[in-house]
Amino acid sequence: MPDPLDPRLARALDAFTVPELPTDFTDRVAARAAALAAEPPLPRRRVSAPRRWWRAGATGLATIAVGVVSISAAAMGYLGEPLSHVLHRTPVLGAALEHVLPERRPVHRLVVHRPVVLRPAPPAPALLPGSDQQPLADHPFARRAFARLRALPPEQRREWLDAHPRLAERLRERRAERHAARAGIVLPEEPGIVSRPLLRERLIERRERLRERWLARRAQGLVQP
Amino acid sequence: MAATHPIPAPDEAPDDALMRRVAARDGAAFRALVARHAALPHRIAWRMLGEAAEAEDVAQDALLRLWQHAPRWRGDGPGVAAWLTRVATNLCLDRLRRRRPLPVEDVPERVDDAPLADAVLEAGEDLARVRRALDCLSERQRAAIVLTHYEELPNAEAALVLDMNIKAFESLLLRARRSLRSLLLEDVDA
Numbered sequence: 428m429p430d431p432l433d434p435r436l437a438r439a440l441d442a443f444t445v446p447e448l449p450t451d452f453t454d455r456v457a458a459r460a461a462a463l464a465a466e467p468p469l470p471r472r473r474v475s476a477p478r479r480w481w482r483a484g485a486t487g488l489a490t491i492a493v494g495v496v497s498i499s500a501a502a503m504g505y506l507g508e509p510l511s512h513v514l515h516r517t518p519v520l521g522a523a524l525e526h527v528l529p530e531r532r533p534v535h536r537l538v539v540h541r542p543v544v545l546r547p548a549p550p551a552p553a554l555l556p557g558s559d560q561q562p563l564a565d566h567p568f569a570r571r572a573f574a575r576l577r578a579l580p581p582e583q584r585r586e587w588l589d590a591h592p593r594l595a596e597r598l599r600e601r602r603a604e605r606h607a608a609r610a611g612i613v614l615p616e617e618p619g620i621v622s623r624p625l626l627r628e629r630l631i632e633r634r635e636r637l638r639e640r641w642l643a644r645r646a647q648g649l650v651q652p
Numbered sequence: 653m654a655a656t657h658p659i660p661a662p663d664e665a666p667d668d669a670l671m672r673r674v675a676a677r678d679g680a681a682f683r684a685l686v687a688r689h690a691a692l693p694h695r696i697a698w699r700m701l702g703e704a705a706e707a708e709d710v711a712q713d714a715l716l717r718l719w720q721h722a723p724r725w726r727g728d729g730p731g732v733a734a735w736l737t738r739v740a741t742n743l744c745l746d747r748l749r750r751r752r753p754l755p756v757e758d759v760p761e762r763v764d765d766a767p768l769a770d771a772v773l774e775a776g777e778d779l780a781r782v783r784r785a786l787d788c789l790s791e792r793q794r795a796a797i798v799l800t801h802y803e804e805l806p807n808a809e810a811a812l813v814l815d816m817n818i819k820a821f822e823s824l825l826l827r828a829r830r831s832l833r834s835l836l837l838e839d840v841d842a
Contacts, residue, residue, distance in 0.1 A: 432801060432829060439836045440801055442778035443786070445698045448690055448711070456690070456712050457683045460719040464677050 502528045573598070606630075667732040674722040682722075686715050689732055692803075693740035699798045700744040700791075702783055710747070714739045737803065738813045741795055748791040785835040793828035800825060 497506075502524050504511040515521045515530040524530075572594060576584055588595035603626050610633055644650050665673075665684070673681035690711055697710035714736050721735075729735065786794050792814060799810040811821035 433833060433837070435837055436829065436833050437801065439778065440782055440797070440832070443699060443782040443802075444779070445695045446704065448694050448708070452690060452708065452711075453683060453686045456686050456715050457679060459712065459716055460682055461679055463716065463719065 498524075499528070502530075504531060668725075668727040671722055671725045671727070671732065674719060675725060682719055685718065685732065689736055690715060692733055693736050693743075696737065696740045696798055696803065697744050699786070699802055700741070700794055701747060702787070706747065710740055710743045713743055734809070734813075737799070737805070741799065741813050745791050745795060748794075781836060785832055788835055789828055789831055792824055793831065796821065796825045796828050797832065 498514065498520075500506050501510045502514050511530070515524060572591075576587060576594075576598075579587060588598070607626055607629065610630070641650065665681070667685070667688075670681045670685050674685065693714040694707055694711040697707035698704070701707055701710065717739055718732070718736065786797065789797065795814060796810060799805045799813060800807060805813070807822055807825065808818055810825075811818045814821060814824075816824070
């Protein structure tokens with residue numbers, strides 16, 4: 428509910444007075460009303476006889492045209508095969524249609540398939556299970572095992588790693604790979620094989636490089652000792 | 653012996669009785685209704701349109717519609733005054749929406765004995781200021797002020813006249829009052 432009108436605003440609005448209606452206003456309105464009542468109602472629109480016949484003829488012709496087009500379309504199968512089938516089976520209409528639009532019957536064609544050429548399968552990687560060359564991380568068992576391992580509590584994870592030394596080693600390698608990638612060290616691309624000594628060597632080199640740079644900056648006084 | 657029911661004089665008969673007689677095309681009954689209610693659409697139209705000729709046109713149009721509508725009149729409806737309020741308000745809103753200058757040849761030749769709009773405006777500076785302030789409002793805001801303040805309709809009835817729900821109408825009225833306050837009172841306060 429809006430606030431009540433401000434009394435000062437109400438007083439200001441009250442200044443807008445309305446003059447009286449003219450004295451003859453009632454007479455004028457009554458006269459207009461009487462004139463309205465005296466007006467004859469509008470005549471009904473009449474349609475002449477020839478026009479009526481023309482309209483009926485046009486309607487009939489249009490109906491016949493639409494019917495012929497519909498039957499033709501149905502017989503040609505445009506409205507679906509079942510309807511065409513029914514039309515051609517209708518006793519009199521079917522015989523007449525057969526002369527004009529013969530029924531399209533399904534043609535059984537011999538389908539000759541191309542001979543299938545069997546291509547030789549791509550050679551499988553010559554990696555034997557258990558060998559050092561096997562890319563363990565790509566092996567489905569290894570991927571599932573890693574996923575299960577990540578979900579285990581720490582103690583069970585440690586026990587599991589003790590029981591699976593090869594996978595544990597592979598995990599350590601993966602971790603080292605990730606660290607190397609984060610540090611920007613490019614390792615030789617040998618899928619499945621990570622040279623740990625090489626990695627350690629690169630990491631030591633990087634650490635030395637960083638230390639030298641830091642010492643140089645400290646000598647220049649750019650960093651606090 | 654059949655009892656005789658004297659037909660009440662048109663000036664004293666209730667609106668519904670008069671409307672039944674108007675439906676039977678009784679000119680005297682219609683004249684009584686016009687005399688009783690003509691001021692209502694005229695007041696609304698005058699305050700919404702601000703012009704004597706247009707206000708008279710609207711009042712006459714509304715009353716003639718009442719004459720034409722009489723055969724379909726239902727006695728259990730809101731009454732003649734409410735009906736005329738609604739019709740006059742809608743006629744004014746229509747005119748405000750398609751307002752254009754009246755061509756000179758369309759001005760009636762009859763001498764208008766109502767005071768000229770200019771004379772009325774010059775009669776008081778306050779009146780002119782209110783007119784200018786109302787002109788600044790939108791059509792519906794103006795109608796909300798006219799119906800609630802000048803015609804003293806409750807908000808619910810005014811909302812019905814404008815075909816709005818009550819919440820929307822109250823919001824409209826609030827905005828209209830706020831605009832008027834800033835237009836009329838802030839100048840004075842300053």
